[in-house]
């Protein structure tokens with residue numbers, strides 16, 4: 001479990017707080033979505049999970065290891081991997097294989113173990129056929145998959161993704177999201193920061209941040225159906241949910257909590273059917 005207990009953090013002493021009194025637990029095996037407007041503190045929070053930032057107040061612990069204790073940081077950084085927005089900033093090797101070896105190499109594993117970790121990590125993101133390629137020849141989506149493999153090669157229990165699809169075209173976005181769902185199915189805890197609401201409809205829990213604090217949390221259907229609130233925060237809303245919300249405003253008998261197109265269609269058919277049999281269509 002990643003335990004965040006009443007943390008606050010400022011980048012500069014005496015200046016405004018980037019994080020304010022945040023408490024949350026991320027349970028092992030869950031998929032947690034984090035949304036919130038620009039500058040609300042999402043990245044700052046993720047950087048606390050692996051001890052890149054240490055809170056001014058409160059504590060963060062990963063599987064019982066407090067990040068404030070420098071002796072814990074190596075283990076914490078092996079347990080929690082971070083994947084960032086821009087894949088170009090995350091690739092350091094001259095080949096894909098060398099790049100993915102970088103993390104486990106730092107863990108002082110034997111060459112055999114490193115090779116096995118790298119092979120398995122590339123397989124998990126379906127990039128095993130590209131091991132010998134030079135990173136600059138990869139597409140942005142492939143680079144992001146390599147960055148994910150680099151984290152996976154360290155056998156993390158948790159991976160925090162900071163807007164991992166922000167720089168990707170729709171097909172690359174699909175590939176990266178599929179890889180994330182797969183590694184979650186394999187038991188890795190996923191923390192997923194995004195501005196795309198449709199990417200977190202399957203999450204176990206969604207956290208909403210505002211001005212450095214947690215402004216709301218709940219199941220995706222609960223959170224994503226609060227259309228007016230989300231709009232007030234300047235966030236996008238899933239088109240399916242927004243459609244039902246507008247119908248409801250017009251007086252239709254629908255549930256706004258639907259997250260899938262199929263659910264929305266079924267509700268629409270039922271509204272149309274009632275309209276036809278009631279003589280209004």
Ligand SMILES: Nc1ncnc2c1ncn2[C@@H]1O[C@H](COP(=O)(O)OP(=O)(O)OP(=O)(O)O)[C@@H](O)[C@H]1O
Nearest residue numbers: 011012017018036037038039040041042043044045
């Ligand atoms: N390195 C830094 N030095 C000083 N202030 C920073 C630094 N990084 C972030 N901040 C400030 O901390 C606050 C939170 O920023 P953060 O990047 O965590 O937000 P975010 O929710 O990730 O935003 P975005 O959606 O734009 O990625 C903002 O006010 C930001 O300006």
Ligand SMILES: [Mg+2]
Nearest residue numbers: 042043044162
């Ligand atoms: Mg950010």
